[in-house]
Amino acid sequence: MKPARIQARKKEIRQYEEGVILSNVQTGYDRKIVLQEINLTVRMGGFLCLLGPNGSGKSTLLKTIIKYLPVSAGRITLLGNDLSSLTPKDIARRVGVVPQKLDTRFELTVRELVMLGRYPHLRPLSFGDAEDGRIVEESMAAVDILHLGDRLITEISGGELQRAIVAQALTQTPQILILDEPTTHLDISHQIALCELLLKLNQEKGLTIIAALHDLNLAARYCQEVVLLKDGKVFAAGLTDEVLSEALLEEVYGVRVRKERDPFTGKPYFTYYTKNNLCSPPAEYEYS
Amino acid sequence: MLNKNTPYIGRGPGPEKKYRFLLAFILLILVLSAEANLITAAAKGGTEFPLTVTDQFAREVTLKRMPRRIVSVSPANTEILFALGLGAERRIVGVTNWCDYPPEVRFIEKVGDLYPLNLEKIISLRPDLVVASDINGKEDVDRLTELGVTVATVNPTTLRSSLEAIELLGRLTGKTPQAGKLVKRIQQGITQIERRGKILTANRGKPLKVLVILGGAYEGQPIWTTGPGTFLDELITLTGGENIGHQLNLRWAQMSMEHVLKCNPDVILTESDGEELYRNKLWAFLSAVQKRQVYTVDINVFSRPGPRLLEAMEGLSLLMEKSE
Amino acid sequence: MCRIAREEKNIEAGRKREAHKKLTVVILLLCLSILIPVAIVVGSADLRVLEVCKILLKSLPLVGEGFAFSVDPFAQTIILNLRLPRIILSILVGAALSVSGVIFQALFGNPLAEPYVLGTSAGAALGVALAFFFNFSSVPLSAFIGALGATALVYGISRVGKKVPITVLLLSGVALGSLLSAVTSLLMLLHKEEHLKVLIFTMGGFPTGDWSKVTGILPYLCVGAIIVLLYLRDLDLLLLGEEKAHQLGVDLPRLQIILVFSASLLVAAAVSVSGIIGFVGLMAPHFVRLIVGPEHKSLFPLSALAGGVFLLAADTIGRTVFSPLELPVGIITALTGAPFFLYLLRRKRRSGLF
Secondary structure, eight states: OOOOHHHHHHHHHHHEEEEEEEEEEEETTTTEEEEEEEEEEEETTTTEEEEEOTTSHHHHHHHTTTTSSSSSEEEETTEEEEGGGHHHHEEEEEHHESOOOOOOSSOHHHHHHHHHGGGGGGOOTTOOOOOHHHHHHHHHHHOOOOGTTTBTTTTSHHHHHHHHHHHHHHHHHEEEEESSSSSTSSHHHHHHHHHHHHHHHHHHHEEEEEOSSSOOHHHHHHEEEEEEEEEEEEEEEEEHHHHHHHHHHHHHHSSSEEEEEEETTOOOEEEEEOOTTTOOTTTTOOOO | OTTTTTTSSSSSOOOOHHHHHHHHHHHHHHHHHHTTTHHHHHHOOOSSSEEEEEEETEEEEESOOSSSSSSEOSSHHHHHHHHTTTTTTOEEEEOOOOOOOOOGGSSSBBOOOOOSSOOHHHHTOOOSEEEEEEEOOHHHHHHHHHTTOOEEEEOSSSSHHEEEEEEEHHHHHOOOOOOHHHHHHHHHHHHHHHHHHHHHHHHHOOEEEEEETTTTTOTTEEEEEETTTTTTHHHHHHTTTTEEGSSSSEEEEOOOOHHHHHHHEEEEEEEEEEHEEEEEEETTGHHHHHHOOOEEOOHHHSSOHHHHHHHHHHHHHHHHHHOO | OOHHHHHHHHHHHHHHHHHHHHHHHHHHHHHHHHHHHHHHOSSSOOOHHHHHHHHHHHTTTTGGGOOOOOOOOOHHHHHIIIHHHHHHHHHHHHHHHHHEEEEEEEETTOOOOHHHHHHHHHHHHHHHHHHHHHHHHHHHHHHHHHHHEEEEEHHHHOBBTTOOOOOHHHHHHHHHHHHHHHHHHHHHHHHGGGGGHHHHHHOOOOOSOOOHHHHHHHHHHHHHHHHHHHTHHHHHHOOOOOOOOTTTOHHHHHHHHHHHHHHHHHHHHHHHHHHHOOSSHHHHHHHHHHOOOOOHHHHHHHHHHHHHHHHHHHHHHHHHHHTTTTTOOHHHHHHHHHHHHHHHHHHHHHTTOO
């Protein structure tokens, strides 16, 4: 990237306190409304987590922020710009996305895959110069997949592929990184590794992170802020420790939840039980 | 339409296989000796060159000299050209792979299919006249002309246009008298079978219903027949018959078995073995089968005006007289 | 053990690819430089190599007149006006079909998409048939409208939400293809004078080489190819699926329209001179992809080259094996391509990709 472009970007970062502002947003597929009355602010440099049961609208919200789904009412502001005025390319320069799963039948190599992340920054007919190559190497180094560069994406493991996709999102040099249930297909070691990576990116590079997660414990351990969605509406939002209370979670998920603290980190962790079932605490048990 | 083992009417019994080579050899000798007479024959032709005529597709064709290297790209044209004696004069240098009559065509270089034409092969024979017909398609004929080859086209669909085609080819090749003679003979033949046909119809009160099966009838195969506008259709009418395919509005078309049963033809002309029809339960309903009036003929003969047509007309007329 | 061996093989994939790209270019160019002279020399007219050389020298611009020897005008016509344009036509058509296959495969996100399978060729053929029957002068334009209509229709029908399921795509392509072919057959029956022309047309082939056909389709090919060149990187992104492509900044609706448009241009140009030739758009890109990978900056030019080589070889075989009878080139590509298609279908199914 040329110095002038870096300057411009730094200026843009400084300019905005809020990364994304959603005001009274309503959205959905075709005629079915999935989300409504969404009011939300994502501050720059934050690590925000979207939680909620299946079908609560987490993925839909993320797709709306990157304009993949149209906004039927309300307004979204992305880094100070009205979303409707931005082209997909404008958005891709500012926001990187890591989907749950990459669905492709074509045998690209890992390096080719990561390089595609530079697309929104390239001029027409250009296939990238040395600077773009350097960014690709850096991104691959950041997620520790440099040694996989020449392997085919159809031949590597799910965890490796997921890291490659993160690397691709990083080559977009985004200010905001969006992840849609990135840990779903990963085993626990890869789950932790990915979250550690995100935390590192967030703390060292100031990258704003918005992640939809299923795992309450991961969310509780890594995220600063949490947004709880239920039936297409924001049920609660705020600092992680405050929002994730036993009562709220029980209301949102319809299960009994026990909140405890991890003696090493001091962060909360959760155990959940269905009500009146074989594997649940006795009925007379009272939560603290 | 190319079944070789079928006994034909219109053509005498084919030469025995072992004599074929001998026959061919004799023909070759004849051909060679005819070469000497070429000039005199042309002089007798009576056509003056250079010559400009309008062919049957209204194209102007100009021949500077009498054509010596003629390529025929339709079987019908080949038969006409041979009938005019051009084969014996060795002036036919190319014929299509489908040209199978007269037997001498075996010695003439093949130029491939009727459509699309193999232009490269045709040009490589350095023809000074290519005789094309409606079946070759306008595009290829135009392209050949564009490439500097003189092409004359004929459109022999009806009896009348076929006779005109013979006359046209006669003029173009300097064989006007021969063509005239051939046309006259065919015309006489037509008049004769027409007279006999009228008598037959008058005696019977109504014409015999005739079904033509192109290629022959086979179990489960569609029946292809001829409609109006072909000279097979015309000949059937002339000989006192009524082509049941006449109601179709295409020259060549498929006919349903249902329609055949409804029309109940008295006579069937087919290219396959009639015995097969006699054995078939469905066909047994037809009066043609009941009266055992299924005849095996070579339909090709009826689509190519030439000396064979005369005998074929005669044969058809006899078949119609024989039938009831 | 087996797994280790496989991994070692794959570790090299990327580095091998770079080497393979250069090798493929060299091999394809070599094929072409052998095939073209062979195709000029062989044919149903027996011309000697020396004679062919003389004719070619004589026909060189500027210096040609300077040669003292004379050439046979008949042979000259055969070489310059029949064989040469035919060779160029078959290379151009092969390249166009192959590239349109590349576009469709990226657009539909599936390696089995191809103009013949999708019904685009049938649409173009119907356009050509209509142009014949109504004496419409611009055959490629009419073919283009047919191709565009057919592709848009197949795309519209087989789209379920944001996805194009491959089974629906193939089925609707085949169904629409047969429907359009049936309409073409019907037209054939109603206008019997032209039916032979259309029949040959549906079998696919280059019955006559003709410079006017070359110049007739060149504008279509150039426009189509230039548009695709401008969007090569977008094609790469489409390989990752529509959602990911959007996330990386592709304006999907616009890109889809542009790609369908340019692919239709290419198919129309090809079909208007050679009829329906199947499977070129499947075989050529697939072979190239196996060697150099799916990135379009190499896939696009190499597929074009491979398609040209393949069709030139097929046509040269078609016009020489049963000489003077000519085999329509469509029969040869179908003979080689259809089994290949079935093999791909089976292989893909085994690996659980649909």
